[in-house]
Amino acid sequence: MIELKSIPFFVNFSDKDIKMLKDNSTLVNYNANDIVYYERDKPKYLFLLIEGGVNVYKTNSKGRQLHIHTVNPVDFLGELAVFYKIPYHNTTECITKCKILKIDYYKLNKNFCKDLFFCKELVNSLNSRITALMQVVDSSFLTTKERVARFILKNLNEFKDSTYTDISKRLNMTPETFSRILNDFKRKKLIDMDSEHNITIIDKNTLLEISE
Numbered sequence: 001m002i003e004l005k006s007i008p009f010f011v012n013f014s015d016k017d018i019k020m021l022k023d024n025s026t027l028v029n030y031n032a033n034d035i036v037y038y039e040r041d042k043p044k045y046l047f048l049l050i051e052g053g054v055n056v057y058k059t060n061s062k063g064r065q066l067h068i069h070t071v072n073p074v075d076f077l078g079e080l081a082v083f084y085k086i087p088y089h090n091t092t093e094c095i096t097k098c099k100i101l102k103i104d105y106y107k108l109n110k111n112f113c114k115d116l117f118f119c120k121e122l123v124n125s126l127n128s129r130i131t132a133l134m135q136v137v138d139s140s141f142l143t144t145k146e147r148v149a150r151f152i153l154k155n156l157n158e159f160k161d162s163t164y165t166d167i168s169k170r171l172n173m174t175p176e177t178f179s180r181i182l183n184d185f186k187r188k189k190l191i192d193m194d195s196e197h198n199i200t201i202i203d204k205n206t207l208l209e210i211s212e
Contacts, residue, residue: 002027002050002101007074009048024104029097036092036100037078043088046105047077052098055169058090067170070095082106095166147171148181149211152191152199159199 004010004018004025013021027050030036036047039058049071056068056077068090071077081088082105142150151171158167168178182199185191190203201207 030094034094039091043081045102048101050099053095149207
């Protein structure tokens with residue numbers, strides 16, 4: 001088991017509370033593409049991502065995935081459903097190998113609620129989920145070119161560590177569409193790409209105009 005006192009959310013917990021947390025938690029190792037929980041599952045655990053990264057998405061009746069956001073450590077997963085005692089409203093899938101702490105929240109609810117710092121961090125996490133949903137709504141009004149231009153301007157470094165497939169999922173478009181737009185930007189000398197798909201911005205002003 002990891003040292004729970006080293007996790008910022010639990011720094012103010014007493015030794016007694018930490019012991020109860022340990023007794024009602026399990027550290028689970030996940031592989032890339034493993035599902036942490038599915039949309040509409042009944043919540044039991046509050047998940048805490050310790051290592052790795054996960055994608056959070058919704059799936060429509062035709063099987064099309066709508067990417068909501070990506071979560072990196074250390075952060076909560078499924079807190080909205082657990083907090084309001086409603087089914088998980090999305091599916092969470094591991095991007096890489098992950099270490100996730102499964103916490104039996106309902107057994108420990110009283111312990112959590114008496115720690116003001118923990119409650120503040122939980123509220124902040126809930127707010128970040130609402131912000132992510134608002135960004136998805138805003139993005140739905142953008143064209144695919146506008147989405148790609150905005151992603152390049154705001155997340156340029158992520159091209160070094162992510163595949164086209166990963167990024168296209170986050171932008172809610174097919175890898176083929178994403179690749180075609182990048183090649184179009186390169187042909188118009190807005191960007192340059194090396195053999196490893198690292199991108200350099202050449203014409204920032206035009207990308208800004210497209211993104212707006």
